[in-house]
Amino acid sequence: xxxxxxxxxxxxxxxxxxxxxxxxxxxxxxxxxxxxxxxxxxxxxxxxxxxxxxxxxxxxxxxxxxxxxxxxxxxxxxxxxxxxxxxxxxxxxxxxxxxxxxxxxxxxxxxxxxxxxxxxxxxxxxxxxxxxxxxxxxxxxxx
Numbered sequence: 001x002x003x004x005x006x007x008x009x010x011x012x013x014x015x016x017x018x019x020x021x022x023x024x025x026x027x028x029x030x031x032x033x034x035x036x037x038x039x040x041x042x043x044x045x046x047x048x049x050x051x052x053x054x055x056x057x058x059x060x061x062x063x064x065x066x067x068x069x070x071x072x073x074x075x076x077x078x079x080x081x082x083x084x085x086x087x088x089x090x091x092x093x094x095x096x097x098x099x100x101x102x103x104x105x106x107x108x109x110x111x112x113x114x115x116x117x118x119x120x121x122x123x124x125x126x127x128x129x130x131x132x133x134x135x136x137x138x139x140x141x142x143x
Contacts, residue, residue: 003074006061007136010081013054014129017084020047021126025119034107040115041104044096048088051125055081062136073139080132084125092121 028039062078065071088096095118102108 002061002068003065003071003136003140006058006065006074006077007133007140007142009054009058009061010077010129010133010136013051013058013081014126014133016047016051016054017122017126017129021119021123025115025122029112029116029119032107033109033112034104036115037099037102037108037111038104040099040111040118041102044099052085055084058132058136062132065136065139069139071139073135077132077135077139080128080135083128087121087124087128091124092118095121 024043028036028043031039059078059082062074062081066074066078095114099111099114099118102111
């Protein structure tokens with residue numbers, strides 16, 4: 001049962017990450033430079049809190065499922081679903097910090113290139129989420 005919960009929560013993480021990459025990011029890139037940053041800043045803060053919480057819950061559930069079943073797929077899934085944390089802290093954080101420090105009240109051409117870069121890096125988060133979901137699916141023996 002815990003394994004199915006881990007699968008469900010990882011799928012929610014994957015869905016939100018995919019949504020950001022295929023819907024929200026392309027839509028925001030159609031905005032002018034000023035509006036682009038005005039949209040990204042609050043969206044990032046809200047999304048980061050939501051996705052970070054989901055990743056932690058899925059990781060804990062995956063570790064419990066691994067402990068209960070001994071199934072290595074749950075351990076793999078738990079590691080994969082928490083990897084967006086170090087990826088964000090190490091690879092994405094420098095870009096995030098620059099974007100967060102920018103004045104959203106003025107047009108800044110650098111914002112566009114940084115948000116494009118951010119979107120490319122965010123694809124790694126989506127990929128890790130999907131891989132974790134597939135690992136939990138494998139461990140749940142539903143395939």
